[in-house]
Amino acid sequence: MGFIGFLGDAFPQLEVLTLFHLFWLFALWPFASMLCATVKQSLGFDEGEKGPRDWLEMNDGWRGQVAFLLGVPLSVLNPWMFRQDVMQLFGSLVAGIRHRGSLPAPDTYTQATRYRLPVDGTWTVVNGSPIKAYSHSWFPATQRYAYDFVITDESGRSRPEGTDSSTENYYCYDEPVLAPASGVVVAVHDSDPELKRAGGLSHPLKRSLTGNCVMIRHANMEYSCLAHLIPGSIEVEPGDTVECGEQIGRCGHSGNSSEPHLHFQLQDHPAFEVAAGLPVRFDDVTVDTPGVDVVKSTDWTEPEGGPGSHIHVGQRVSHVPEMRSGESDTVGDSPDATDTSKLSRVGTLSRVATGLSLGGFVTAVVGVVAPSRLTVVLALAVLATLGLVYQVVRQFSNGGHVRLKSLSQGCGVGMAAMLLAVSVASGTFSSFSSLAVGAGVFTIGFVLYTAVWEYGRWSLV
Structure with a gap:
């Protein structure tokens, strides 16, 4: 349903359809479900029901509940x-x-x-x-x-x-x-x-x-x-x-x-x-x-x-x-x-696709905070650079050589930055919001990720 909102971005006469972007909030459903279950348990709503885990003593009381609740927003804001x-x-x-x-x-x-x-x-x-x-x-x-x-x-x-x-x-x-x-x-x-x-x-x-x-x-x-x-x-x-x-x-x-x-x-x-x-x-x-x-x-x-x-x-x-x-x-x-080189290529391409999806997420989030597309491009470029530098330092500190596959995710974020920079320079998609553009880039990354691993699955048969 969220995709219908893109029609409102593209056609001014259908602007009311941008309300359908609210359906993207259902992506937070797994977190909301866990949160509701945790609150329900902490309030004692399930105390009368015997369950298979009742004999276990694994939780840390209110400290564990607080730790979990603090972790939910951190997970939502974590692009990975x-x-x-x-x-x-x-x-x-x-x-x-x-x-x-x-x-x-x-x-x-x-x-x-x-x-x-x-x-x-x-x-x-x-x-x-x-x-x-x-x-x-x-x-x-x-x-x-x-x-x-x-x-x-x-x-x-x-x-x-x-x-x-x-x-x-x-x-x-x-x-x-x-x-x-x-x-x-x-x-x-x-x-x-x-x-x-x-x-x-x-x-x-x-x-x-x-x-x-x-x-x-x-x-x-x-x-x-x-x-x-x-x-x-x-x-x-x-x-x-x-x-x-x-x-x-x-x-x-x-x-x-x-x-x-x-x-x-x-x-x-x-x-x-x-x-x-x-x-x-x-x-x-x-x-x-x-x-x-x-x-x-x-x-x-x-x-x-x-x-x-x-x-x-x-x-x-x-x-x-x-x-x-x-x-x-x-x-x-x-x-x-299995051919190790083939698996290596699949793994490398899947990391590039992952980076592309990460770039889409950052585009959507930063675009909401800072509407300027140039600001979004800069944020993506900084993220890609930091990722590449981190991997290079990590590889050298472990005494190894820098391998292409370790840089592939950063390259994917860089590709997202280049795609957005080209669209800014050419004026393409200027009528779309950063949220819509980010969702589009994310979807491209997901499709590429799925295609790469589908190829990998068939090559393993």
Whole structure:
């Protein structure tokens, strides 16, 4: 509906249609939803309802609530986070089109590969279930069947009683994260910062919802995403072949994280933002349910067919390899080694597209504050320069050479600046507001990002 507002910008006789730009505010819906849920919980509206997480003692009382509330506006103003949030909303539409309007579901989807838990030992599922009411996030589509894992003690605490919220105090922090099945690494993000405190806090300069993460292709249209890893802990590169159970990184607190945990999801596409989440069954898993059993409370029935079983929020789960000795880890064909140079090109182009979208966001925001297009062009040029300088200094400080892919996002922002400068010089789009122009540049970046990763997906088949 927001696109209708552009007609009001282009044609003075339709100026009333500019009111449709208000629909762009729905991009803030995920934040508003989390805010309402937090306020509702803090006011005690859910106290009479028993839930699967009631046995857990993970929150930090009013301090955790305040930390979360302060983080919401910071995330909204963070261009990297806003870019990814809006792309997720558009990406759900792309995923729906890819599946002809019917997204994968537990009773219709049969996975091509056997999966184990991506961790060893006993972990607690604090978010996630194939049951809609207890899903990690039913919308956007990419996180529909995602899981969040932490380690808790018998009292349901994720860190020892009496300790502060330093990340090293959490039981799961720095624990090994494993490949859930054999496959080929298709994407790695390992440049997100990490706060040394948790308790509802996350780094204000985070650059991705997932933080540091690894994407692995296990079969055609079957990828795993392992997120929120410790900076510098990732042990694999795009193009590497990994075996089931191989360590790929360590559990951390990067990205959109209130405390150290592992975010795991299975998806049908190598790009997080445009993927559809896939329901996943785990092999060799034992389950303990200390609190409310959501399977019994909802009369949910495990779908027949396929290996393994689903897990649910509130459960303590453990990987027990001796449960299935001598069986193959793969139902379908194992993925072949992938051309690393091809993955590198896809990654570089996707970062350029990301930079273009960031430029669109900055154009819209700065244009509202400072209507002059030249001011917007200057802001974009400064942002691109700072990004390029940061990457050059970072590469040299780490003792490495400057690589093109590390500069590609800054180049994308620079492209947005050049596009806007050309439009100013030629008078093109002068009748459109900066908000409309910024939305247009953002959309171009999103389309390019989707096209690049769609090419990457088909090249991996």
